[in-house]
Amino acid sequence: MAMNGVKMEGLKQDPDSGFMDDDIYEDTGELNIPSERSLQEFWLTRVPDWLLQAWEHVGDDEEIEIGKIAIKQNAMGNEEMKMLLNPSALNLNVAPKDVKDELKDIPREYNVAPISNADDVNTYIFTEKDLPGYKPAAFGRSRTDMGGQGQYRVQKPRSKFRKAIPKHTSLVGTPRRILECIPENLNADTQNFLAKRTKKAIEGNNAKTNITDLSAHSYADGERTQKAFMNFVDVGGKRKVRQENKAARIPKNELLDQLHRLFDTYEYWAMKELKKRTRQPEAYLKETLNEIAALVKSGTYAAHWKRNSDLNPNAISATIADKPPESKSDDDLGDEDDDEMEDVV
Incomplete structure (x- = not known):
């Protein structure tokens, strides 16, 4: 029987389907x-x-x-x-x-x-x-019975799982x-x-102790090697400068007093000037400033700190200047030595 040009055939059952036998349930x-x-x-x-x-x-x-x-x-x-x-x-x-x-x-x-x-x-x-009474498949069989002819036989691929x-x-x-x-x-x-x-x-299982005989010659050899490489990199001066310029934290109440005195003089302060006046780390200084002042985000005094209005004394609020003059850096001070001096009569 055909339908729309397609021939319909019934499914033929496989007579060799041994997995459906009832013997496996015995x-x-x-x-x-x-x-x-x-x-x-x-x-x-x-x-x-x-x-x-x-x-x-x-x-x-x-x-x-x-x-x-x-x-x-x-x-x-x-x-x-x-x-x-x-x-x-x-x-x-x-x-x-x-x-x-x-x-x-x-x-x-x-x-x-x-x-x-x-x-x-x-x-x-x-x-x-x-x-x-169980015996393995190859028990009692000679190698010639395993297949092949003469002195060789075909090795069938084996599964990695043992039966x-x-x-x-x-x-x-x-x-x-x-x-x-x-x-x-x-x-x-x-x-x-x-x-x-x-x-x-x-301690673990791999812990071990090395015992060596350090004689006077070994100490001399090590000292000689150290002197030979001592002048390769001179880092003594840099370490000294870094130690001198390192800012040490002062108590928070002392830092607050310094900041209030600075804001009594000028209304706006840049972070660069505050760091130079207080000689404190920037992170510590910014953390303390957030308690008494606010950072101006826009306008003429952008990126400057201004003390909160409720902390400004009424008596001197009218006499406070806008901001301090920018102090010269070390490079600017070095340039002044190169200027020519004129004699005044």
């Missing part, structure tokens, strides 16, 4: 969830990271006794639990030297306190092991109590251990 025995009655009850405890690091060198399949827990009731009727660590469970003999030196003084006494009830969190513990080995996973149970394991702070061994870890964290 139980292969890789997961085992026992009944609730057969689930184990255990305590889940959080431990410091350095204590977990000490247990990393213990075999995965070994059953070890990490310590003993003592439970007693205090005067309030509450439970108090302490754990005494078993030193032989750490197995530091197979640990690297740096780990062994760091954890040889590990605390032995810990306080165990509950965090929450098992009903408050959804935590499940599983165990897994290899399926019985996971099928495991037999089984649910063990849920924790009855969730606890936290904290080292005893009042113990001297704990304080010394934590102090060493803090010092190592501050």
